[in-house]
Amino acid sequence: MAAITLGGTPVTTVGNLPEIGTKATDFTLTSLDLSHKSLSDFSGKNIILNIFPSVDTGTCATSVREFNKKATELEDTVVLCISRDLPFAQSRFCGAEGIENVEMLSDFATGKFGKDYQVEFADGPFKGLHSRAIVVIDKNGTITHTEQVAEVADEPNYEAALKAI
Known part of the structure; x- marks a missing residue:
């Protein structure tokens, strides 16, 4: 389990992120x-998974905006922004913010992604939601x-994620 904090209060995840050098689990x-x-669906591209609790929180929204800006400069790379938000909430956010360069995906139906990626x-x-994490897949x-x-x-750390591509 990853030991992290939420507003300074200790919380845990169901496990640890996948190991570097391993094959990414399908989802x-x-x-x-x-x-x-x-x-x-994204094979043959570099993939940045921007994982977060909810696009309706300040930091989550900021991470989507930042990756949306940075995605315009990336070749053969897709940024997938993943949360348990309903697609309707994600769509509302993207429309209001002019988000066009990242792909929003929801794990609302099963939560399997959150469990598989730990x-x-x-x-x-926030039990049941996703923690804030980045996974880069070549x-x-x-x-x-x-x-x-x-x-x-x-x-x-946006720059560390981008350097890993």
């Missing part, structure tokens, strides 16, 4: 149009970088 998530997307909160007020499906953000209110 099926719901996109804004309610279709399903899996890891294989980012689901095991306790605390074109071959191998994990090259991970970051479990130690304090949920803090932003991820």
Whole structure:
């Protein structure tokens, strides 16, 4: 379990992020149009998984905005912003913010992604939601970088994620 804090209070996740050098676990998530997307839909590209609790919180919204800006400069790379928010909330946010360069995906239907990638909160007020984490996957499906953000209110290290591509 990852030991992190939420507003300074200790909380844990159901496990630890996948190991660098391992193959990324496939997933099926719901996109804004309610279709399903899996890891294989992005094969042949570098993938940044920007994982967070809810787009309706300040830091989560900031991470989507930042990756949206940075994604315009990335070649052969897709940024997937993943939470348990309903696709309707994600769509509302993207429309209001002009988010067009990242792909929003939801784990609302099963929560399996949160369990498989070990980012689901095991306790605390956000129990069942995803912790703030980054996973970078190369074109071959191998994990090259991970970051479990130690304090949920803090932003991820964008530059470290981008350097891992």
